[in-house]
Amino acid sequence: MKRLLDNETIRGLIMVLFSVILAMAVGSLVMLINGYQPLKVYLTLFKGAFFGKRNFLTSLQRATPLVFTSLAAIFAFRTGLFNLGIEGQFLIGAVIATFIGFTISGLNPVFHVLLALCCAVAAGAIWAFIPGLLKVKLKTDEVIITIMFNYLARFGVSYLVNYPLRESAVAPMTPQIKPSAELVRLAQGTQLNTGFFIALFMVLLAAFLLSRTTLGFGMRNVGLAPRFALFGGIPVNKTILMGMLLSGAFAGLGGGIEVLGVYRRFMEDFSSGLGFDGILVALLAKRNPLGALFAAIFYGGLKSGAMVLEWTSDIPRELIGTIVAIIIFFMAAESIFDFIWNLGNSRVKAVTKEA
Amino acid sequence: MTPRETILDHKNKRQNNSAIAVCMKNITKVFPRVIANDHVNLTVNKGEILALVGENGAGKTTLMNILYGLYLPDEGSIEIKGEEVRIDSPDKAIRLGMGMVHQHFKMVPTFTVTENITLGNEPAWGKGIFVDKKKARAQVIALSEQYGLKIDPDQRVRDIPVGLQQRVEILKTLYRKAEVLILDEPTAILTPQETRELFNVIRGLVRDGKTVIFITHKLKEVMEISDQVVVMRRGRVVYTSRTQETTPQKLANMMVGREVLLQLKKTPAKRGEVVLAVKNLTVLDNRGLPAVRRISFEVRKGMVLGIAGVEGNGQTELVEAITGLRQVESGNIVLEGREIGMFNPRRRRELGMAHIPEDRMTTGLNMEANLKDNAIVNSYYKSPISKLNILNFKVIEKFTSRLVKEFDIRTPNLNVVANTLSGGNLQKLVLARELAGKPKILVASQPTRGLDIGSIEFVHQRIIDARDSGTAVLLISAELEEILSLSDQIVVMYEGRIVGILEAEEADEETVGLMMAGIKPDKKMKDTSFKEKPF
Ligand SMILES: Nc1ncnc2c1ncn2[C@@H]1O[C@H](COP(=O)(O)OP(=O)(O)OP(=O)(O)O)[C@@H](O)[C@H]1O
Numbered sequence: 038m039k040r041l042l043d044n045e046t047i048r049g050l051i052m053v054l055f056s057v058i059l060a061m062a063v064g065s066l067v068m069l070i071n072g073y074q075p076l077k078v079y080l081t082l083f084k085g086a087f088f089g090k091r092n093f094l095t096s097l098q099r100a101t102p103l104v105f106t107s108l109a110a111i112f113a114f115r116t117g118l119f120n121l122g123i124e125g126q127f128l129i130g131a132v133i134a135t136f137i138g139f140t141i142s143g144l145n146p147v148f149h150v151l152l153a154l155c156c157a158v159a160a161g162a163i164w165a166f167i168p169g170l171l172k173v174k175l176k177t178d179e180v181i182i183t184i185m186f187n188y189l190a191r192f193g194v195s196y197l198v199n200y201p202l203r204e205s206a207v208a209p210m211t212p213q214i215k216p217s218a219e220l221v222r223l224a225q226g227t228q229l230n231t232g233f234f235i236a237l238f239m240v241l242l243a244a245f246l247l248s249r250t251t252l253g254f255g256m257r258n259v260g261l262a263p264r265f266a267l268f269g270g271i272p273v274n275k276t277i278l279m280g281m282l283l284s285g286a287f288a289g290l291g292g293g294i295e296v297l298g299v300y301r302r303f304m305e306d307f308s309s310g311l312g313f314d315g316i317l318v319a320l321l322a323k324r325n326p327l328g329a330l331f332a333a334i335f336y337g338g339l340k341s342g343a344m345v346l347e348w349t350s351d352i353p354r355e356l357i358g359t360i361v362a363i364i365i366f367f368m369a370a371e372s373i374f375d376f377i378w379n380l381g382n383s384r385v386k387a388v389t390k391e392a
Numbered sequence: 393m394t395p396r397e398t399i400l401d402h403k404n405k406r407q408n409n410s411a412i413a414v415c416m417k418n419i420t421k422v423f424p425r426v427i428a429n430d431h432v433n434l435t436v437n438k439g440e441i442l443a444l445v446g447e448n449g450a451g452k453t454t455l456m457n458i459l460y461g462l463y464l465p466d467e468g469s470i471e472i473k474g475e476e477v478r479i480d481s482p483d484k485a486i487r488l489g490m491g492m493v494h495q496h497f498k499m500v501p502t503f504t505v506t507e508n509i510t511l512g513n514e515p516a517w518g519k520g521i522f523v524d525k526k527k528a529r530a531q532v533i534a535l536s537e538q539y540g541l542k543i544d545p546d547q548r549v550r551d552i553p554v555g556l557q558q559r560v561e562i563l564k565t566l567y568r569k570a571e572v573l574i575l576d577e578p579t580a581i582l583t584p585q586e587t588r589e590l591f592n593v594i595r596g597l598v599r600d601g602k603t604v605i606f607i608t609h610k611l612k613e614v615m616e617i618s619d620q621v622v623v624m625r626r627g628r629v630v631y632t633s634r635t636q637e638t639t640p641q642k643l644a645n646m647m648v649g650r651e652v653l654l655q656l657k658k659t660p661a662k663r664g665e666v667v668l669a670v671k672n673l674t675v676l677d678n679r680g681l682p683a684v685r686r687i688s689f690e691v692r693k694g695m696v697l698g699i700a701g702v703e704g705n706g707q708t709e710l711v712e713a714i715t716g717l718r719q720v721e722s723g724n725i726v727l728e729g730r731e732i733g734m735f736n737p738r739r740r741r742e743l744g745m746a747h748i749p750e751d752r753m754t755t756g757l758n759m760e761a762n763l764k765d766n767a768i769v770n771s772y773y774k775s776p777i778s779k780l781n782i783l784n785f786k787v788i789e790k791f792t793s794r795l796v797k798e799f800d801i802r803t804p805n806l807n808v809v810a811n812t813l814s815g816g817n818l819q820k821l822v823l824a825r826e827l828a829g830k831p832k833i834l835v836a837s838q839p840t841r842g843l844d845i846g847s848i849e850f851v852h853q854r855i856i857d858a859r860d861s862g863t864a865v866l867l868i869s870a871e872l873e874e875i876l877s878l879s880d881q882i883v884v885m886y887e888g889r890i891v892g893i894l895e896a897e898e899a900d901e902e903t904v905g906l907m908m909a910g911i912k913p914d915k916k917m918k919d920t921s922f923k924e925k926p927f
């Protein structure tokens with residue numbers, strides 16, 4: 038017997054619709070209590086996010102780093118790993134790319150950008166690889182180690198921009214990168230740059246890696262059924278290492294692109310929260326790379342819409358933040374609970390011996 | 393008649409046919425592209441044992457899941473004690489007096505026996521906020537004594553063998569005051585001894601006025617324990633009979649739709665050189681205690697070496713050590729003259745090892761992945777399944793559908809997630825994959841667990857065929873009959889040691905049975921637990 042849509046799919050669609058309505062309702066309630074008109078606020082928010090060329094392009098620009106950090110999260114999740122160090126890997130990638138960007142001069146722009154980004158990828162990858170290695174060799178918990186590595190990265194980077202790499206006397210920031218290292222902006226009046234195209238390409242690459250390659254096959258089996266993976270002949274430890282490595286690589290690349298494309302120098306605290314936002318976006322996208330693209334645009338849009346709202350209305354930014362948080366939370370609620378549950382429970386363990 | 397009256401009036405009278413415990417009418421359940429139950433009618437008399445049989449994927453588990461409130465039927469109605477009810481959750485089912493022990497257990501491994509039994513219904517104090525642990529423990533002990541289901545209330549479930557885990561599951565249903573017990577293939581994981589004990593328990597329950605629905609693939613058990621038998625095929629009930637009025641042959645015929653050869657045809661083995669040698673092997677269990685103690689044996693090309701033994705006597709650890717899932721404490725594992733004790737499973741597989749694990753749910757299969765992923769786990773990195781690390785979907789599709797056809801795996805398509813398959817079909821998927829290559833050594837642990845008789849016949853033939861084409865087979869089974877009919881040589885294990893090694897001709901059920909209990913055979917058998925020299 039054939040059916041067009043099975044019950045599962047219908048249930049999924051209803052769930053999404055339901056959570057959107059619920060989120061809007063709860064948000065409305067918060068606004069009404071504080072004496073604002075929900076309809077007007079939502080309208081401004083979504084207009085600010087997606088209507089008008091400038092608003093839309095700004096949303097895409099804000100989505101760009103999220104695409105990378107969410108891909109980073111997806112690679113770790115799929116392998117059954119909880120890389121909470123995306124934030125740090127992103128920072129390390131950003132600072133290395135900046136360094137290459139302002140120290141070297143006289144390079145062909147293509148090579149200069151490529152060199153800076155490759156270094157960012159390598160740096161992010163190494164920064165994630167170490168916790169992976171510790172997990173495989175010493176059985177340490179990657180959650181704890183990656184969080185520690187966030188602090189290490191933050192303090193290390195802070196030291197760098199405050200002392201050896203500091204240029205400005207007023208603020209802790211590095212010199213500007215050379216024009217040859219800049220990613221080209223795409224339109225006047227926005228900071229959207231060619232980094233967005235790299236993001237699109239990476240989404241496709243990630244989707245391909247995960248579904249069509251032997252590495253992706255290994256990852257999803259290690260992530261879902263580690264004992265089965267070991268039994269069947271998948272090299273579990275190697276796959277764990279590759280999962281961390283790729284996760285870090287995407288995060289590092291995101292950091293590099295953010296400085297080369299948007300800020301063009303490294304400033305302290307410029308990226309705060311992008312790593313964790315990436316995890317949220319990945320959850321929102323149900324760990325699917327293509328989904329992550331749309332979820333990142335949605336999330337980026339909400340953020341830039343919130344900015345517009347802040348400028349054009351008298352609603353305090355804390356309230357705006359609360360409303361955005363409510364929307365995201367309801368949409369990802371199921372995944373978030375899953376995430377927290379797994380954090381405390383069934384995670385991939387490294388294999389004792391692998392000769 | 394109210395149920396209470398029924399119990400009082402007819403205590404100890406099993407011939408009371410007038411009272412009906414459960415009546416399922418016209419039940420239909422459709423899954424995407426599968427009709428699991430097709431207008432099924434089932435009547436279960438109170439105080440009786442009903443055996444539900446049928447080939448793999450016939451819809452037995454689905455029907456029982458409906459009765460237990462796990463699925464709502466698409467059509468049909470259910471009456472319990474004559475009253476029409478809507479069972480939309482297991483909670484509702486439990487309130488109506490249903491209790492179910494699933495084919496694949498559902499317990500919290502890290503909880504104790506007591507915690508698992510009382511979970512969700514703990515006796516409480518302080519306005520129901522705190523669990524009264526003492527009382528819970530006392531209740532569990534009382535219950536276990538009442539029904540003769542011996543357990544240790546304080547052990548953690550993950551530390552006890554499956555036979556005991558099953559008792560815990562049964563006690564859990566009794567703790568919740570079940571009147572109708574549904575047991576889904578309870579004997580698949582039991583030794584003959586444990587099965588006898590279970591049957592005694594079941595008889596006791598029925599004497600107490602309870603009703604039992606019992607799913608099994610073993611016709612001997614149907615004949616031994618049931619009052620009524622129902623046969624399902626492809627979602628329908630095709631045969632119903634009082635047990636006394638039918639025969640195993642008739643049942644087999646109704647199940648499979650053809651004559652089943654209950655006797656295997658095989659020629660004497662042509663033994664070749666030694667393929668796998670285990671020397672003085674010691675392996676520790678999860679608690680760090682020796683489970684396998686200085687064991688030695690050899691498996692030769694073209695023969696089946698059977699390992700007999702009551703479950704929990706070190707077989708699991710032995711197999712895990714041989715296949716690379718568990719560390720070797722001391723001793724050697726040698727494959728074609730090469731020490732492999734330190735190799736990971738992939739390397740062992742590359743040297744020609746195939747492994748049918750006893751646990752298909754967490755080891756043999758990825759239940760969250762589709763059939764194709766499951767089919768290629770041991771070959772995904774090899775040509776033609778993948779080239780240059782890129783999977784070839786077309787080849788995978790073809791390969792998987794070949795396995796599905798060859799082993800008659802009942803599935804709507806290859807993209808369904810494994811956990812939608814029936815228990816027996818899951819087992820067939822594991823078998824199909826592991827037998828697909830031409831292994832030099834096949835380690836088969838409980839290979840036919842959960843299979844219907846037609847499939848068992850087929851799989852036994854495939855194992856013998858593999859043997860005849862030169863594979864060395866190491867067979868581990870709790871099923872003594874299986875060991876006796878397939879093996880050319882039999883090793884009997886007891887408490888991690890080898891009690892003796894027998895040639896097929898000198899082995900019979902009684903001798904092996906005694907040895908399984910740790911009783912050394914008399915002089916006519918050679919004692920080979922220390923000096924290994926099979927022949
Ligand atoms: N959740 C599900 N989703 C989709 N299909 C299912 C699901 N559960 C069962 N099926 C299908 O329904 C059919 C009947 O399955 P069921 O588990 O009832 O068989 P069974 O008689 O218990 O077999 P076995 O003896 O192998 O345990 C099978 O073809 C199976 O693939």
Ligand SMILES: [Mg+2]
Pocket residue numbers: 452453454495576814815816
């Ligand atoms: Mg079943």
